[in-house]
Amino acid sequence: MGSLKSAYNTIINSGYQVSPEAFAMLGELGDPEQVVERLLKAIEGMREKPLIIERSHLESLLKVEKPSEVKPPPLHPQSPPIQTPPSVVVMGGSESHLIEGTINNFRGYFINRFERLQGILRARADLRDATSASSIPEGNKPRKVKVIGMVTSKREFKSGGAVVELEDTQGSIRVSFRGDEQLKKKFSRLLMDEVVCVYGSTTNGRSMRAEDIIWPDISPRIRSGGPKRDTYAVLMSDFHIGSKLFMKEQFESFINWIKAENGEGASKEVALNTKYLIIAGDLVDGVGVYPNQEEELLIKDLNKQYEQVAEYLSMVPEHIKIIIIPGNHDACRPTLPTPPIYREYAEPVYALKNVVMLGDPAVVNLDGVMFLLTHGRSLDDAIPALPNCSFKAPQYAMVELLKSRHLAPIYGEKTPLAPEQFDSLIIDPVPDVFHAGHVHVWGVTEYRGVVVANSGAWQMQTNYQKSMGIEPQPGVVPVLNLANFRTTNLNFL
Numbered sequence: 001m002g003s004l005k006s007a008y009n010t011i012i013n014s015g016y017q018v019s020p021e022a023f024a025m026l027g028e029l030g031d032p033e034q035v036v037e038r039l040l041k042a043i044e045g046m047r048e049k050p051l052i053i054e055r056s057h058l059e060s061l062l063k064v065e066k067p068s069e070v071k072p073p074p075l076h077p078q079s080p081p082i083q084t085p086p087s088v089v090v091m092g093g094s095e096s097h098l099i100e101g102t103i104n105n106f107r108g109y110f111i112n113r114f115e116r117l118q119g120i121l122r123a124r125a126d127l128r129d130a131t132s133a134s135s136i137p138e139g140n141k142p143r144k145v146k147v148i149g150m151v152t153s154k155r156e157f158k159s160g161g162a163v164v165e166l167e168d169t170q171g172s173i174r175v176s177f178r179g180d181e182q183l184k185k186k187f188s189r190l191l192m193d194e195v196v197c198v199y200g201s202t203t204n205g206r207s208m209r210a211e212d213i214i215w216p217d218i219s220p221r222i223r224s225g226g227p228k229r230d231t232y233a234v235l236m237s238d239f240h241i242g243s244k245l246f247m248k249e250q251f252e253s254f255i256n257w258i259k260a261e262n263g264e265g266a267s268k269e270v271a272l273n274t275k276y277l278i279i280a281g282d283l284v285d286g287v288g289v290y291p292n293q294e295e296e297l298l299i300k301d302l303n304k305q306y307e308q309v310a311e312y313l314s315m316v317p318e319h320i321k322i323i324i325i326p327g328n329h330d331a332c333r334p335t336l337p338t339p340p341i342y343r344e345y346a347e348p349v350y351a352l353k354n355v356v357m358l359g360d361p362a363v364v365n366l367d368g369v370m371f372l373l374t375h376g377r378s379l380d381d382a383i384p385a386l387p388n389c390s391f392k393a394p395q396y397a398m399v400e401l402l403k404s405r406h407l408a409p410i411y412g413e414k415t416p417l418a419p420e421q422f423d424s425l426i427i428d429p430v431p432d433v434f435h436a437g438h439v440h441v442w443g444v445t446e447y448r449g450v451v452v453a454n455s456g457a458w459q460m461q462t463n464y465q466k467s468m469g470i471e472p473q474p475g476v477v478p479v480l481n482l483a484n485f486r487t488t489n490l491n492f493l
Contacts, residue, residue, distance in 0.1 A: 007032035010040070011053060022055045023422060088276075088321055088356060089365040099418050109419035110150070110193075111169055113406070116426055117195035118148050118168075120216045120405055127214065130197050134171030136205040145208060147173060148197045151190055162187050164210075166198060174207040175200065186213040188387045189400070194409035216405035218430045221449030225368025225432070226482050230273050233366060234258065235478045237280035237375070237437025238457035240329065241312070242305035244298045245460040246285070250475045250492045255315050257490070270479055270488065276366055277320050280437040280455060281327025281375035283309045283341075283349070289329050290464045302331055302345050310348035318354045325360045327375040327438065335418035336377065336408055336425060337361060361407055361424065369432045369482045376436030376454065378408035378415040383439075385410065391470055394454040395443035398434055402427060402447055433480065440465070440472035444487050451485055453478045 004027050026032040039058070099105060121127050130146035149166025156162045162177040164187070175198050177187045187210075190196065196215055202208035240246050256262045260271040284305035285297060299305045313322060324341070326332040331345035338360040343350050350357055358364070361374040382397050383389050389397040401407055407425040408415050417425070433451045442456030457474045465472060475493040480486075 004032050007036040010036050022053050022058050025055050025058050088323070090356065090358060090362070099420060101419060105419035105421075108421055109417075109423060110411075112421065113423040113426065114150050114168060114195055116423065116428070117216055117405060120428065121148050121195070121197050121214070124214075127197055132168040132170075133166045133173040134168050136173065136202060136208075138205040140203065142201050142203050144200070145202050146197055146199050146214075147175075147208065148195065149173065150195050151192055154187075154190060154192060156187075160184075164190060164198075166196075173202075173205075175210050176207070177210050180211075183210065183212070185387070189213075191382065191385055191404060191409045193411045194404045194406060215403045217403045218405070218427070218448055218450065221430060221432065223432060223449060223485065225370075226485075227367045229483060230269075231367060231482045232270050232274040233276040233278055233369075233371075233433075233480045233482055234274055235278050235280070235435050235453050235455040235480060236458075237455045238282040238327065238440055238459060239279075239309065239312075240282055240285040240457065240459035241308050242297055242299035242302075243285035243459055243462075244296050245462055246298070247458045247460060247474055251312070251458050253492050254477065254490075255312060257492070258316055258320065267490070270490075274320055274479070275482075277316060277322045278371065278373065278435060279322065279324045280373055280435055281325050281360060282329040282437065282457075283324065283327070283346075284329060284331075285459070286329040286331070290462075292463070296462055306331075306346040307348050309346070310352060313349065313352055313355065316354070320354060321366075322352070322355045323358065323362075323364060323373070324349070324355060325358050325362050325373050325375060327360075328377050333418070335416040337418060337420065338375075363429075363431065367482055370429065371433045371435060372427065372431035374407050374436050376438030378410070379436070379439055381408070381410040381413040381415050391439050392441060393443050394436070394439045394441055395445045395452050398436055398452045398454065399445065399447045402430075402434060402450060402452070432485070440470065440474065442473055442476040442478060442489070444478050444489070451480060451487065453480070453487065 007026055008023065010033065026035060029035050122130060127146060130148050133147055133149040136145055136147065147166060149168050151164055152167045152172065153165040164175045166173050166175055177183055190213065196213055198210050199212040199214065200208045200210040257271055258274060260268055287300065287302050294300060299308060316322060326338050326341045328334065331342045332338050340357040340359050349355060361372060364371050379394055379397055382401060383391055386397055386400050389400065405427045407427065408417060411417055431450060435453050435455065437455050439454065440457035440459065442454055444453045446452065455478055456476050457472050459472065459474060461472050475491060477490045477492065479488045479490060
């Protein structure tokens with residue numbers, strides 16, 4: 001009998017994503033692995049493949065006679081054609097769910113987060129003997145334990161000690177930290193609401209003394225995909241079109257470059273071989289997003305802001321696929337995860353033939369290279385909470401999110417989270433490229449084989465940014481060669 005987890009991993013590794021409803025339906029079947037195997041075979045034979053496997057696809061593509069007896073699914077005659085080009089496989093980011101926001105919704109959301117991150121931790125060879133916080137038996141003799149839990153409180157004392165509360169679905173344990181400087185550094189790295197494993201000793205099973213902290217983290221990634229010839233993906237975000245501070249001249253210089261109308265030598269060669277333009281949100285400046293914003297708006301109508309966006313993007317050659325996710329200035333739901341930008345405001349952008357509109361986060365496979373896309377709003381919470389991280393180098397905070405295996409671990413601060421049944425902010429699968437924006441400062445690094453890139457902005461410093469001490473670094477564009485994972489930064493200032 002196949003497992004649900006194995007079935008899910010098969011879907012992900014095949015280049016698709018599965019919605020929470022479809023995931024729940026798979027759990028109701030007698031042999032989800034068999035269902036997935038037959039489903040994928042049928043999908044691969046289709047001319048038009050779905051962007052994401054949802055419950056409706058399972059219901060229409062599969063005719064389940066018995067839980068363990070599944071026939072190959074036919075193509076549903078009513079399935080609408082998908083316009084995504086064959087080289088772009090969207091694995092997630094098109095979902096849109098209605099949420100009541102009840103206490104039970106939030107409880108279910110955090111249970112899902114805990115159980116899945118616990119599963120990632122337990123998959124490590126050194127943590128197979130780990131237990132959860134409520135499962136430690138009481139006793140009267142010291143013994144070593146490995147305890148997995150969610151950080152629900154964190155306190156430091158003047159004496160130099162510190163205490164963390166680790167919680168699971170049934171109970172909690174008090175963890176104390178003392179002495180070791182290296183351990184204190186790890187304690188300072190702990191984020192609220194993330195799931196970790198603490199190694200240490202306990203006597204009574206209700207409290208323990210920590211000796212080490214282990215994060216879910218990612219394994220070193222061995223790249224096996226990608227095109228054979230030089231193929232480039234341009235990483236961008238934060239246009240803020242509509243703002244008086246939008247860098248019109250520099251942006252138009254970029255448009256001319258991507259059309260291969262300016263530049264020479266290697267720069268022009270990159271433009272000619274660019275296949276993807278990936279935009280990580282904030283296409284427009286929006287209306288009423290921050291205090292006194294109207295004083296800095298050139299275009300005060302949201303629809304007209306998107307009309308201007310569409311006018312610029314229509315100049316991008318049609319052979320270049322444009323992938324767009326929303327940012328907090330866009331017309332969209334304010335919580336993470338965020339469905340795609342509302343069509344009623346951005347219809348001219350949707351109308352462009354080479355545009356794919358997705359939500360935040362989104363996972364896409366481009367010519368065998370897996371991208372994880374998020375606007376980066378949670379960096380507002382993560383950067384102040386992480387030691388040795390700053391808004392001047394956001395890529396290093398993004399690395400820490402990879403270690404946490406979650407895009408927005410902190411709850412209750414600046415980043416609003418939607419309590420969906422399935423936590424799509426967990427970083428699983430691990431991407432080849434992790435791309436964000438939001439902080440208006442570009443930065444690129446690599447961590448365990450994953451390219452980590454923040455794409456900066458196209459807006460000069462606003463009064464609000466001045467008041468917050470944020471100094472943007474606009475006009476710089478990271479360009480990634482999918483054939484060798486080398487990044488080039490193009491400066492349009």
